[in-house]
Amino acid sequence: MRASDTEREGIAERLRDALAEGRLDMAEFEERLDAAYRAKTRGELVPLVSDLPAPGEGAPAAPVPTGGWGVASREEGGWAARIGRPATSRGGVAVCGGFGRGGRWSVGRAFTAVTVMGGGDLDLRDADFEERDIVIRCFAVMGGVSIVVPPDLHVEVNGFGLMGGFDDRGTGPGSPGSPRVRITGFALMGGVEVKRKPRKGDKPPKSLEK
Incomplete structure (x- = not known):
């Protein structure tokens, strides 16, 4: 089954969460993120997150402030949510x-x-x-x-x-x-x-x- 842009972005978000939680190092994150955006089928996406918790599983992340001086919030995702975005x-x-x-x-x-x-x-x-x-x-x-x-x-x-x-x-x-x-x-x-x-x-x- 061909993968959609929404499915690719969903996998990318899970990878960003894993990076923020320390489950992936930067090299692994960048390699998997690149593969996610290049994936043509759903089958290529599945292995990229097969060793990561499903959404909602695992320990809850510490809350990130959404405002104030020097806060990098992006929908409460901090810097991790703002890195790895396709260039505009x-x-x-x-x-x-x-x-x-x-x-x-x-x-x-x-x-x-x-x-x-x-x-x-x-x-x-x-x-x-x-x-x-x-x-x-x-x-x-x-x-x-x-x-x-x-x-x-x-x-x-x-x-x-x-x-x-x-x-x-x-x-x-x-x-x-x-x-x-x-x-x-x-x-x-x-x-x-x-x-x-x-x-x-x-x-x-x-x-x-x-």
Whole structure:
């Protein structure tokens, strides 16, 4: 029997749950997830979860908060529910114009942003991620790229600027299970800005308020 998209996604969700519970390591999860999305028949899906508890079995997972400062909730699934999603975008180009990515979208494992006398805006606060390790390459020529990340995301910035700027103030560790986003590239007579901001509706603790 041919497998449907709904059945493939159901298996993917069970694999994400198993990863979050520690039943699978990252290598096993990625291998099985890739096989799930490539499966053509139901018979190919069954072995991927045959050694995992059926939905509702096993010890209940600890509750995950759904709001607040630095919380990576996605329908109470945390970071595990936001990693391994098929990419919806792998790049953006702005030539004497602009582009933007924000809200609920999925970042490709390698995303390239190019701006020439234009601007690009990337908001990762509500984004999903194709893989745990993501690379965002920014090339700004007489233009700019602005990247907004949540406080609980692991971010590394190592680009450089020539007669321009490559702001690395957004660099910092994330919460447990966070994806690792590496931002690199160069700015020529332009700029790349990486800044941390809370998700909409979140309020930072008083200790972090300015």
